[in-house]
Amino acid sequence: MLSFYYWFREGKTKDVGSISCEIRVDGEKSVPISTKIKLNRKQWNPKEQCFQGKEAAKNQKLMDNHELRFTQIYNEISFEKPNEPIRSDEILLRH
Numbered sequence: 001m002l003s004f005y006y007w008f009r010e011g012k013t014k015d016v017g018s019i020s021c022e023i024r025v026d027g028e029k030s031v032p033i034s035t036k037i038k039l040n041r042k043q044w045n046p047k048e049q050c051f052q053g054k055e056a057a058k059n060q061k062l063m064d065n066h067e068l069r070f071t072q073i074y075n076e077i078s079f080e081k082p083n084e085p086i087r088s089d090e091i092l093l094r095h
Helices: 056-080 087-094
Strands: 002-013 016-025 033-040
Touching: 002 033, 002 056, 016 056, 016 087, 033 056, 056 087
Parallel strands: none
Antiparallel strands: 002 016, 016 033
């Protein structure tokens, strides 16, 4: 099963940073990767793992595209190797 975990990563200042992501496949975690979505800390709700504020819809669309790309890679690997477990790092290598 493929899932995603997101968090706010501080940049040069405490209040401005970007959203980082960890891909999880059957509980196995990937190395953290950046979504390259830059924002102010108050625009991220860590409890709900969602955006807030006037740019929320735009940022959510970027995150949805990010998840779609990794889901497509996951499905490709599943099709190519139906009887083998999929590792999160393998998804990142193909990305």
